[in-house]
Amino acid sequence: MTLIPNSEADAAYIIRNAANDGKKLALCGGNTRAGFGNSAEPAEMMNSTGLSGIVDYEPAEMVMTVKAGTPVAEIEATLAANRQIMAFEPMDHRGVMGTLGEPTIGGVFAANVSGPRRFVSGAARDSLLGIRFINGRGEAIRAGGRVMKNVTGLDLVKLLAGSQGTLGFLTEVTFRVLPVPQTAETIVISGLDDAAAAKAMAAAMALPVEVSGAAHLPQTVRFRFLGGALPSGEATVLRLEGLAASVSVRAEKLAAVMEAFGPVSRLGLEESQTLWRQIRDVYPYSDGTLKPVWRVSIAPSAGHQLVAALRLETGVDAFYDWQGGLVWMRMEADPEADLLRRYIRALGGGHATLLRASDAVRAQTQAFEPAPDAVAALSARVKQKLDPAGIFCPGKMG
Amino acid sequence: MADTISFLKPRESVLSRRAAIIADLTELLPPECLVHEARELVPFETDAFVSYRRLPLAVALPKTTAQVAAVMKYCNRYGIPVVPRGAGTSLSGGAIPQEDAVVLGLSKMSRILEVDYANRTATVQAGVTNLNISEAVGIDGFFYAPDPSSQLACTIGGNIGMNSGGAHCLKYGVTTNNLLGVKMVLVDGTVIELGGKHLDAAGYDLLGLVCGSEGQLGIVTEAVVRLIAKPEGARPVLFGFDTSEHAGACVADIIGSGIIPVAIEFMDKPAIEICEAFAHAGYPLDVEALLIVEVEGSEAEMDAMLKAIVEIAGRHGVKTVRESQSATEAALIWKGRKSAFGATGRIADYICMDGTVPLGKLSYVLNKTSEIIDRFGLRVANVFHAGDGNMHPLILFNANDPEDAARAEEAGNEILKLCVDAGGCLTGEHGVGIEKRDLMRHQYSEADLNQQMAVRYAFDEDWILNPSKVFPLDGRPAA
Numbered sequence: 001m002t003l004i005p006n007s008e009a010d011a012a013y014i015i016r017n018a019a020n021d022g023k024k025l026a027l028c029g030g031n032t033r034a035g036f037g038n039s040a041e042p043a044e045m046m047n048s049t050g051l052s053g054i055v056d057y058e059p060a061e062m063v064m065t066v067k068a069g070t071p072v073a074e075i076e077a078t079l080a081a082n083r084q085i086m087a088f089e090p091m092d093h094r095g096v097m098g099t100l101g102e103p104t105i106g107g108v109f110a111a112n113v114s115g116p117r118r119f120v121s122g123a124a125r126d127s128l129l130g131i132r133f134i135n136g137r138g139e140a141i142r143a144g145g146r147v148m149k150n151v152t153g154l155d156l157v158k159l160l161a162g163s164q165g166t167l168g169f170l171t172e173v174t175f176r177v178l179p180v181p182q183t184a185e186t187i188v189i190s191g192l193d194d195a196a197a198a199k200a201m202a203a204a205m206a207l208p209v210e211v212s213g214a215a216h217l218p219q220t221v222r223f224r225f226l227g228g229a230l231p232s233g234e235a236t237v238l239r240l241e242g243l244a245a246s247v248s249v250r251a252e253k254l255a256a257v258m259e260a261f262g263p264v265s266r267l268g269l270e271e272s273q274t275l276w277r278q279i280r281d282v283y284p285y286s287d288g289t290l291k292p293v294w295r296v297s298i299a300p301s302a303g304h305q306l307v308a309a310l311r312l313e314t315g316v317d318a319f320y321d322w323q324g325g326l327v328w329m330r331m332e333a334d335p336e337a338d339l340l341r342r343y344i345r346a347l348g349g350g351h352a353t354l355l356r357a358s359d360a361v362r363a364q365t366q367a368f369e370p371a372p373d374a375v376a377a378l379s380a381r382v383k384q385k386l387d388p389a390g391i392f393c394p395g396k397m398g
Numbered sequence: 399m400a401d402t403i404s405f406l407k408p409r410e411s412v413l414s415r416r417a418a419i420i421a422d423l424t425e426l427l428p429p430e431c432l433v434h435e436a437r438e439l440v441p442f443e444t445d446a447f448v449s450y451r452r453l454p455l456a457v458a459l460p461k462t463t464a465q466v467a468a469v470m471k472y473c474n475r476y477g478i479p480v481v482p483r484g485a486g487t488s489l490s491g492g493a494i495p496q497e498d499a500v501v502l503g504l505s506k507m508s509r510i511l512e513v514d515y516a517n518r519t520a521t522v523q524a525g526v527t528n529l530n531i532s533e534a535v536g537i538d539g540f541f542y543a544p545d546p547s548s549q550l551a552c553t554i555g556g557n558i559g560m561n562s563g564g565a566h567c568l569k570y571g572v573t574t575n576n577l578l579g580v581k582m583v584l585v586d587g588t589v590i591e592l593g594g595k596h597l598d599a600a601g602y603d604l605l606g607l608v609c610g611s612e613g614q615l616g617i618v619t620e621a622v623v624r625l626i627a628k629p630e631g632a633r634p635v636l637f638g639f640d641t642s643e644h645a646g647a648c649v650a651d652i653i654g655s656g657i658i659p660v661a662i663e664f665m666d667k668p669a670i671e672i673c674e675a676f677a678h679a680g681y682p683l684d685v686e687a688l689l690i691v692e693v694e695g696s697e698a699e700m701d702a703m704l705k706a707i708v709e710i711a712g713r714h715g716v717k718t719v720r721e722s723q724s725a726t727e728a729a730l731i732w733k734g735r736k737s738a739f740g741a742t743g744r745i746a747d748y749i750c751m752d753g754t755v756p757l758g759k760l761s762y763v764l765n766k767t768s769e770i771i772d773r774f775g776l777r778v779a780n781v782f783h784a785g786d787g788n789m790h791p792l793i794l795f796n797a798n799d800p801e802d803a804a805r806a807e808e809a810g811n812e813i814l815k816l817c818v819d820a821g822g823c824l825t826g827e828h829g830v831g832i833e834k835r836d837l838m839r840h841q842y843s844e845a846d847l848n849q850q851m852a853v854r855y856a857f858d859e860d861w862i863l864n865p866s867k868v869f870p871l872d873g874r875p876a877a
Binding site: 062150163 | 853
């Protein structure tokens, strides 16, 4: 049975009782990100889909308040009608995870889900201004607010963002939105190997042209994008967005510099939009299999080194977003968690999250990067302060 | 000296052992890193919230993370309060010490450790000044975005403590949006690292929690910050209006139109006069309200944006439009704005409020603010970040007149409550410190505050880190 509270008070009541009875709850929204985290202890499902709807939206203030279970699609449609967007481009995980259902905004923030623009415009957590949530005692807590600058008290908003439903049950979120860029264009540099692409992307980011997407799509994945329409060879893609007059000027400038790296071609608005949505949603690995998929966050210049090192020892396919700092990896067979994490440490640090794998593999693999002892102990103390009885998603994150 | 805001009662167990504590600290630090003579302690008795002063027990000025850890471990063992300090530019009293506290100053840790252009990061010690970072990388075409007005003096450690903002945050975000990692000493002396050159946290976002925690969760000794490629050009433009309402409505319209300038700054007539007299920036003196709107990018892009903004301003009866004609003029315009607090300090004592309100409420809050100020028989100069609703009324008073000072504090409190009631918050970028501590219940419920304090306990069970700040002194739950 799934618990579906219809109001914040309902949710608080259920949680208060669960805490008293020591009953565990698995919190979720639309559950399209089922499978995130460690195989958790058995728990009763509780979702936020009964808390849905836009509470307050002032387009002129670029701020929206919605109940946590509101479908992302509904929010995007309302924003689009006012020519606004969520700048952090929340990824849709249904393809790669093989899940069904409707992603909710609560799920987006609970998992801190961002997309290609994240490396310049910030993550979901950077757009999140305020929240209401129920803590593990069944108390309704408000943190943050609805203004863009707010340093009043401890920033529990950041803490709850990305806590994967282990610290509290989100009931309402307030976030910043931005105007839709008037237009977008993508510069494609063809035929660069991973190392050369890393150099090209770093060079692009050093120019005053405001690149808002920088990805590298090696041969093995390139044909999967835009129905195979990208020019042959590896594709290093750079997105420019903004006022039309400005984008064309910047595109000329960027193309002129990139020609030193390889042949350059350009994609217009429509192809650009499709391409970046496919990158965002990890289209090449939305393959209906359970081959392990890793999401690695690392220093941009180290991404390709990590993949090169792994290739010598195991079967791995990979492509890069965030200037190389976000590496999507599909392993041929074994997830090779220890090997992967050893290399990440050797390359200066970062973290690997096992996104997809068979149940058998997941049962034996730490889904989230294990923290050093002192940080793990601190995190456990923080969890204890929000969920003293340990009823929210036990085992999912630790 | 004002005395409305109280501090925690000094711990007798600490005061009585003063000599022994200093002797012990002498063992932990080189002689040049410890200050304990009464006369030498005076510079540390307050920060930029000068109405309150407390002489600390001692001041430690460590040079290494290991020394910070040693001092922290020692103080934790003996229950000695620790007040972290960067450059002491806090406007909310965040760095004001107390009689039983050791001030932990990071000013000797002021080296830029690494600049990494391939990854667009700088790794710096906590005592590096904000402006130093941008100056170090400027020649290579990069900058560090958050730009508090005190950026010449304030340190990155202090910026992290307060999650500082600045004029250009409208486009680039505040400190928390530009911070990638920290090295930090926990209360028991353990050294941890959060984040790094990669994005987003593994596990809980402790980095996000630490940023803006006002030195209550640990001592940050190093930081990795994000660098951004400098725009091709930037152009500030002055827009003068006959009324504050017109200026306020113009701001809301600019943002609502989908144009996001890098900065939109507001000044009212008193502020214009004060800043012009100081900086000679060419601000128009015949208007009631002034907006400084800065756009950036290529010439074509700036032209296009400015054209649209001028058109919007026209609809709001703009009286003067003046574009900066040279880099020198542009610099003067910003010099005037960024010296606003200092220039005000030349003509009167002042306290600076920092509430943020929703953009649609700007005019309403400005009007109500003047009503409050009139009622108390005071004067106010308004200068603030209009694009994000972060208001800075500077309330002028005479510090030598205790009644005047008390009136100013009271008026300030009313203005902050007004900001909260209008849907905003007590502080947008200066922090709670001691200044707004006793107003926290106006913004948060008991349960909200208890939850924040509970999380604070997870870091510092005995409340020795900057203990008189942020949370009201009464009603703190037991561990």
